[in-house]
Amino acid sequence: MSSSPIANTDNRSIEALRAAAARDPKSSVREAAKQFEALFMQEVMKSMRAATMSSGLMENSATQLGTEMLDTQFASKMTGLPGGLSDAITRQLQRQMGITPDKTDKADTAKPAALPTLTRKNIAPHVQEFIQKHDSAAKAASAATGIPASFMIAQAAHESGWGKREIVAKDGTNSFNVFGIKAGANWTGKTVEVKTTEFVDGRAQKVVAKFRAYDSYEAAFKDYGQLLGSNQRYAQVVAQAQQTQQASASTGISSPGGAERFAQGLQKAGYATDPEYASKLARVINTTVRVQRALA
Incomplete structure (x- = not known):
């Protein structure tokens, strides 16, 4: 049985990321975090699909592949948002590698911080x-x-x-x-x-x-x-x-x-x-x- 084209794409992305990390570790930290978050979101989407009862009608290998590709797109759209999982992973990796966080990273993660307070004040x-x-x-x-x-x-x-x-x-x-x-x-x-x-x-x-x-x-x-x-x-x-x-x-x-x-x-x-x-x-x-x- 041939491997999934989505899996092949993920493998190529990971290999490219490894090569970039060898050249410039600092610039690759955020991208690595996004890759991890994307993989995590894909697993979440897969689990949701598995927990949903399917009718069995009009379903075949082609529709399954289309569903996988759609889930991958959804996962990509939800990846890299300010204050999300990739930001937390980036900060953790930077601390472990002894890298000083960029100012832009600090700004990106600081903006959503006021949101819960404003929500409690009935500000949408x-x-x-x-x-x-x-x-x-x-x-x-x-x-x-x-x-x-x-x-x-x-x-x-x-x-x-x-x-x-x-x-x-x-x-x-x-x-x-x-x-x-x-x-x-x-x-x-x-x-x-x-x-x-x-x-x-x-x-x-x-x-x-x-x-x-x-x-x-x-x-x-x-x-x-x-x-x-x-x-x-x-x-x-x-x-x-x-x-x-x-x-x-x-x-x-x-x-x-x-x-x-x-x-x-x-x-x-x-x-x-x-x-x-x-x-x-x-x-x-x-x-x-x-x-x-x-x-x-």
């Missing part, structure tokens, strides 16, 4: 992940405009449903437009047309609108800052946000009512047609500030 994991994901882009835009980074992240969260409703093209390409900024006559960049909800005379209607598209989230945050900073109708909103930012910087405490004033100012300036936009946005801003304090 996807909320924390969204805030951390856009933190640097928001801070860069804040430095250029004076608008608090927490306000920007919160508005991006509100417009995109914490990243779950991002604007994508028909072919699935991400527009990175987490602020829902429409493409007006003066916009010369890329665009995406999608169906959206607009409020006309207080009633929600589905319409097709053209939105701006960017090459990255950083570009989206930068454009959002430029939009508010260069448009006269947002001048008062920006000024109030800058005052909030300055007060927070000098006292270390967020200005009371700053979130509400910013949200109400955007609604009055016509940023959105939803009559409840200000109250919804203010709640998200307060959530974002609370999470950032917990992460600090």
Whole structure:
């Protein structure tokens, strides 16, 4: 009976890993840990399959091979995640070999540490992940405009449903437009047309609108800052946000009512047609500030 092609692939990977370890032990530690975790996950998947009752219908050597390959892909997807088994193995191997952990390794394993604490505070994991994901882009835009980074992240969260409703093209390409900024006559960049909800005379209607598209989230945050900073109708909103930012910087405490004033100012300036936009946005801003304090 011939050996499994999956087993042959694993054998080749292990031999390649041995050769790499002989040349550079330090760089091979993490890869060795991932290989071990992948093998472990494959065994877990195999045990789960064995414990599941099969019908016997439509099953043959070809379907069994397909199942094995699918399980291998699942195992690979679950391997190497931050805070997972491979991280623990990497640290153990590094200690045994007398290798000083890389700074990136420390950062990777440190991020998930705050998650259990935040979960106990009723903060969903996807909320924390969204805030951390856009933190640097928001801070860069804040430095250029004076608008608090927490306000920007919160508005991006509100417009995109914490990243779950991002604007994508028909072919699935991400527009990175987490602020829902429409493409007006003066916009010369890329665009995406999608169906959206607009409020006309207080009633929600589905319409097709053209939105701006960017090459990255950083570009989206930068454009959002430029939009508010260069448009006269947002001048008062920006000024109030800058005052909030300055007060927070000098006292270390967020200005009371700053979130509400910013949200109400955007609604009055016509940023959105939803009559409840200000109250919804203010709640998200307060959530974002609370999470950032917990992460600090």
